[in-house]
Amino acid sequence: MAGITLGVASETASGERRVALTPETCRKFVARGARVRVQRGAGLGAGFADAAYAEAGAELVEDAGAALETADLVLCVQPPPAATLLRLREGACVVGLLAPQADPARAEAIARRRLVAFPLERLPRTTRAQAMDVLSSQAGMAGYKAVLIAAQLAPRFFPMLTTAAGTIRPSKVLVIGAGVAGLQAIATAKRLGAQVEGFDVRPETREQIESLGGRFLDLGVSAAGEGGYARPLTEEERAEQQRRLGEHLKNVDVIVCTAAVPGRPAPKIVGAAMVAAMRPGSVIVDLAAETGGNCELTRPGETVEHGGVVVAGPLNLPSQGAVHASEMYARNLLNFVALFLDARAAQAGALAFDWNDELLAKTVWPAPPAQAAA
Template sequence: MRIAVVRETREGEARVALVPELVGRLTALGYDVDVEPGAGRRALISDDEYVDAGAGIDPDALAGADLVLAVQPLTAEQVRRLRDGATTVSFLPAAQDPGLVADLRDVGATAFSMELVPRISRAQGMDALSSQALVAGYRCAVVAAGMLRRFFPLNMTAAGTVPPAEVVVLGAGVAGLQAIATARRLGAVVRAYDVRPAAAEEIRSMGAQAIELDLPALEGAGGYAREMTEERATRQRQLLAPYVAAADALITTAAVPGRTAPVLVSAAMVEAMRPGSVVVDLAADSGGNVEGVVAGEVVRIGNAQVWGGRNVAAQMPGPASRLYAQNVVALVTLMTVDGALAPDLGDEILAGCCVTREGRIEHEATRLLVEGA
């Protein structure tokens, strides 16, 4: 059976779905691996490295593949080139492109979505959302440090003492905790907030101070935060306002999977920040946590520069690709039996992330979105 690793074509995408050091894991399972020319170039991986690892380089790898590995969803043109009965593994945000899901259904492809992998202990090695959030959280803290025109750490010198920067992080999931840890390693004083009560202990474990507000908790399934009412959101913004105003750098990372990001910070709150302040919004791609943010741009609100993250993990394509590839190989291993691709939808992991199969949409929420009731 043949695996194809495609070259990503979507704007801003520099990652690749498989790295050379993991090719041997797939060939050991019985697969032949073909890589499209230049697939790893933007992640600083050459075609020769794939060949040395045992893969082939084939410009038409997609057409003959039993299994296609990608980071971003395949394009409509790529879907039309799939052979009958092919399987795809990639991120596949149905809400952004329901037409593509319909195309995968109509060509009879079996499509697995990496963002739908269930958040259970057995699936941790396949959790691409977490692995990419780790990269993005690190990146956004480094961006904040680079944009802020002052030191992050305390400096005590013969010429005087320079106090540390004050950093506030909103959202303490994987990305937020990594942003906290990175800002702390750089020497900043960090305060952080999350609507989930369990997050306060995690925040403190990173050496930061947990911001505690007199509000009810909002923890949903799988450890994610639930959406909040507008009344609660308004009250939360009021209580967070003084912490935001006192920050030299604000980093926001809050997201609800499959939904528009909650607005945690109003433009008025940003306008109250000191001159030279920096805001980094990791959720800008999904609408943003900060009112007025623009994904992929730096805008000025009051005296603050506001950086809107766009596909942030891809800004560090080397480590992001290696982590994502580990997730993909773990998932492929689960669906391989005796050297053949044989996904068992009786397994809760595979059932949870299967979007289309044999001409139908398997994932219920996606089916309702594409086909209606």
């Protein structure tokens, strides 16, 4: 049977509940002429029943091999194991959060099978790419969940309450980092009634923080650089920034850390001495735990206590909101795949890659064929 075959299997990473294809996006791929194969149970962790996929036009298969090994296009959330990649059809296209540089065996499998791999963490952050930006969509869920974790761990109310037993002051929440996750955290903490501050080394984030009802924490040290990027601080500037931040944290009830640099270890911002100076009962939730954490005392995947201060390092927070995280992620993938899959190409059994399109050329790994041959 001619036509493009799209395969989706159950995610195998520990604790992963998201899925790369929802019944909604399945229906749209089928409308483009793709034949869709989905492993039974692939969407259950995110609340999508097998029957919903079948109704959307998917063929349900029993195991990952049947879903993937003859597929022309494979969609995933977490990177498939190297052994799975080695069983894919030679030249197949794989789209997801693949992180090939993080695992030599994975990178070798991609090369050996000559897979056209699109690690979406490499997608250029441009206006045109916003509808495909999986990092942003998933960071929004992470920021939201981080504040809910903080509210659960904190031994206090977030909002101000006037009760017969007296007035309860609102919790003071500081969000470090004003990217997508940080801004969502600010908005969520504000909705819960906390007194919210946001801190970022980029002074231009002040307007975004204040637009969400937060107060911009100005430590008197600017890292403003060219082109909207932060410049490195001098040793003296960094020391002064850390001193002022440490003083400020003595009066903060909750810190949510979100500062991350793609492909690099998370910057250490909250030192052990700062934590020691915080009030007992304070809480730190470190979204950057997966890349080492913004807090020196963070232990990835654990919640620990230091001198009465609770430090949580949750992993894969988007998976905790698997329904909406999957819906956003699957739409991101649909919008990206639409760059090279139209109805005519799907029916002809070929994917049409335009390597002059910077979104494809800069996302594919290791390099587009034209560049590789040059």
